[in-house]
Every structure is written in structure tokens, then in C-alpha cells.
Amino acid sequence: MPTCQEVAEQATEYLEKAMSPRERLGVWAHLRVCPNCRTYLRQFMDTVALTRRAAAEAPSPHDENRLVAMMKAARTPGRTEP
Numbered sequence: 885m886p887t888c889q890e891v892a893e894q895a896t897e898y899l900e901k902a903m904s905p906r907e908r909l910g911v912w913a914h915l916r917v918c919p920n921c922r923t924y925l926r927q928f929m930d931t932v933a934l935t936r937r938a939a940a941e942a943p944s945p946h947d948e949n950r951l952v953a954m955m956k957a958a959r960t961p962g963r964t965e966p
């Protein structure tokens with residue numbers, strides 16, 4: 885099973901199904917037991933959806949760079965310690 889760090893690094897591949905079934909199963913299994921990564925992935929999906937909507941409304945050469953920057957920022961898993 886992948887670690888939290890690996891799940892965070894593979895979030896894009898997982899959501900775009902750009903990984904092998906074996907890797908997908910590993911991430912899926914991790915998400916079943918790790919609420920932190922489930923929350924992280926949900927936030928990651930929201931970020932991607934928001935960015936895609938924004939890009940569709942106002943297409944410009946800058947949007948792609950912004951998307952990349954947001955994806956990089958979203959790759960850092962949130963800390964949920966008290």
C-alpha cells in the first residue's frame with residue numbers, strides 16, 4: 885500500500901486514471917483506511933474543478949501556468965493535527 889506522501893504525489897494520476905490498475909488499487913485501499921488522504925483528495929478535486937471552470941470562463945495563456953501552480957500547491961497534504 886502506498887504511503888500518504890505517495891498518495892499525494894499520485895493524486896493527479898489517480899483522478900485521471902493515468903496509472904496501472906495495480907497502483908490504483910493501492911491508492912484506493914489507502915483511501916479506505918486514511919481519512920486524511922480522503923479529505924486531501926476531495927480538496928484536490930475541488931481545486932481542479934474550480935480551476936477548470938475558471939479556465940473555461942476566461943481562457944488565456946496564463947491559465948495553464950496558474951493551473952500548474954495550483955496543482956503544485958495542492959500537492960502538499962494538509963496537516964490535521966490539533
Ligand SMILES: [Zn+2]
Pocket residue numbers: 887888889891914918920921
Ligand atoms: Zn494517507
